Amino acid sequence: xxxxxxxxxxxxxxxxxxxxxxxxxxxxxxxxxxxxxxxxxxxxxxxxxxxxxxxxxxxxxxxxxxxxxxxxxxxxxxxxxxxxxxxxxxxxxxxxxxxxxxxxxxxxxxxxxxxxxxxxxxxxxxxxxxxxxxxxxxxxxxxxxxxxxxxxxxxxxxxxxxxxxxxxxxxxxxxxxxxxxxxxxxxxxxxxxxxxxxxxxxxxxxxxxxx
Numbered sequence: 163x164x165x166x167x168x169x170x171x172x173x174x175x176x177x178x179x180x181x182x183x184x185x186x187x188x189x190x191x192x193x194x195x196x197x198x199x200x201x202x203x204x205x206x207x208x209x210x211x212x213x214x215x216x217x218x219x220x221x222x223x224x225x226x227x228x229x230x231x232x233x234x235x236x237x238x239x240x241x242x243x244x245x246x247x248x249x250x251x252x253x254x255x256x257x258x259x260x261x262x263x264x265x266x267x268x269x270x271x272x273x274x275x276x277x278x279x280x281x282x283x284x285x286x287x288x289x290x291x292x293x294x295x296x297x298x299x300x301x302x303x304x305x306x307x308x309x310x311x312x313x314x315x316x317x318x319x320x321x322x323x324x325x326x327x328x329x330x331x332x333x334x335x336x337x338x339x340x341x342x343x344x345x346x347x348x349x350x351x352x353x354x355x356x357x358x359x360x361x362x363x364x365x366x367x368x369x370x371x372x373x
Contacts, residue, residue: 174198174206178264181207208268221278222267227257231275235283235344244288244343247272276344285342286349323372330366 177196181189189207193200223231234253238245245253251272258265276283314320 174203177203178207230257239345244345246343283344286345325371327369330364
């Protein structure tokens with residue numbers, strides 16, 4: 163690992179600003195102009211901080227910025243728009259830019275950030291679900307349905323032997339595939355809205371309530 167040198171880091175910081183102001187220049191020429199190692203300059207430009215700033219991790223955000231990012235992720239999860247690693251990296255860059263920083267987070271930054279916050283976040287693969295069915299997956303709607311169902315059983319004196327659970331499984335052609343998203347540890351599944359106008363083959367299983 164290259165030993166931390168504040169003078170070198172200062173020249174690298176100036177080189178990064180100069181490079182961003184003159185995007186047409188080759189990075190190798192900028193490195194020569196500011197008397198810095200090309201590899202070191204390249205790593206700093208793409209989000210790898212100096213060794214003395216790692217503390218075991220590449221913490222690009224300070225405590226306040228980190229709290230803002232967490233609040234944003236919580237909001238996305240709350241509105242059922244769970245973020246992926248790319249979304250988190252883009253949000254981190256936006257926070258840095260809004261604070262006047264020219265730093266660009268590296269490709270692996272979001273993955274490392276998730277690892278440091280695994281006590282409350284995890285990655286999960288989404289499941290494709292009809293958009294209409296996803297809207298119906300509200301606890302209040304489901305509870306109301308079973309209350310109505312129980313009322314019908316009592317009203318018409320329907321026994322368990324005369325009730326059947328019907329489980330239908332559809333095989334849709336051309337449905338969306340799952341993708342990795344970030345959500346809270348307690349979340350068991352994340353559904354991805356899909357269109358209904360697709361070709362489908364179905365299988366149905368019926369089981370009596372009385373066994």
